[in-house]
Amino acid sequence: MASAYVTIGGLQVAAPLATFVEEELLGAADDAQAFWEAFRGLIEEAAPQNAALLQQRKALQALVDEYHEDVEHQEDVRVGSAAYRAFLQEIGYAAGSSSPPQQLATEPVDAEVRSVAGVQLVVPCDNPRYALNAANARWLSLLDALYGTDAVVPHPAATERIPEDGSYNPVRGAKVMDFVFSFLDSFFPLVSSGTEAPISYRRAVGFTVEKEVFGISDGEGEGEGVGEGEGTPSGVLANPSQFKGFAMSEAGEVSQVVLEYHDLHVILCFDADKARSLGFDSSLADVIVESALTAICDFEDSVAAVDVHDKVNVYRTWLGLMKGDLTATFAKKGATVQRRLKADKVFTRTGHADDPVVLHGRALLMCRNVGMQMYTDMVxxxxxxxxxxxxxxxxxxxxxxxxxYDLQKADAQQTAKGSSRLLRNSRMGSVYIVKPKMHGPAEVAFNNMLFNAMEDMLGLKRNTLKMGVMDEERRTSLSLVSCMHEVRERLVFINTGFLDRTGDEIHTAMKAGPVYGKRQMKSQAWLKAYEDGNVDA
Structure with a gap:
């Protein structure tokens, strides 16, 4: 994988990696010699354990193969009998359940992991542009998403298609807006100011912000246009607490309104000229929805890092994301575009102008390392x-x-206008690392030890490094509660990996006979048990 090496700290480090570490990764106060010496100590302690655990995988698989090849056991294997389960426990393949499940004690954890349900993306970390796209996918236009896909118009008539020249189709746009109004009516319902009867966003010709109340004007009441203090609205939110804040344009008009549902946010954007150009009757020009809450920046399955140069490129992207200065420049439609991380979104808080609402501008980023079976000659x-x-x-x-670099950023400072100076990833001071391809509790415990050692090496508080465990190996699935117990103070999630889990099922059972094809595989009992067991744990 590597050719030229630098000798430092008692190690031989591939030159591109050594240069990256010294010139980009380490800070001004860091000493490269001490850094690599400390890493050498970790290698000396952990490398033999890593090798022993991999050897244990082979030994267990040999015992399983022998059992599967025995004709007397094949029916037990096929139906998953009690005798088969007892055999797997006897050889240490599956952990017993002698100790009861314990409460996880992972702290501190960001809300995107702890309490808010939302989309998680996985993005290859060898492409800065893709990584930035994923990080910035926290906030996306609902209108753009619906107009550009078949979600609303799955089988468009000729009058509903997107023109080949890219021009706007108002017929398609009207269908998009009809969906958007239904969406808003369902999750942020309005009632008539006078009768409290339901009223639709479709009736709006204007929107108002008056005395901590967000409402609409249907042209029949006193209030019209978009502004603050425009008069009595025709309709107001049935649940006023959903209105969280607003932003004003330079012209002194309300340009955006923030609504909240189950801790997820929607931003209504007002621009009368743009709305008219799209054929809309009101000043509502767009609806921005909170979308990808987290994104896994992948060092593993979705990248092809075959040499040290490739791997340093992966590392450089992650470093830029953590520093907050990653950029990507590329050509698009004849113009040069530079992409960077988006800033936080800042709004005037309803009823508290001196305490702004700050919404995180980016997905909470995690990184997925490779599995412990992978070896490299980079070091x-x-x-x-x-x-x-x-x-x-x-x-x-x-x-x-x-x-x-992210941890060392001070708590996000606010300027006089409330905009954040710093692009923080974790506001709780945590680092999220996803670990794949672990086989059973002993390997999970080993990786917990590695995390402890790395925290000690870098001077981090214990359990600063949080772990996401990929439940994608048979031994882990069979002992998932025990695996969780081993990292109960740093575990942040358990992910399923159906393709990898299927691959390991096939690999484990190679000596048991032919496996089912893809279509039949999806209906096998083990696959449902895998998913149910994951949820139950």
Missing amino acids: KHPAADLDAIPEAFVDLLVSAKAAQ
């Missing part, structure tokens, strides 16, 4: 006779060190 330890070390060790080193 060698000649004295320990190691021509390659677990690649996950290097991933963890760079993931955590890069995230220190």
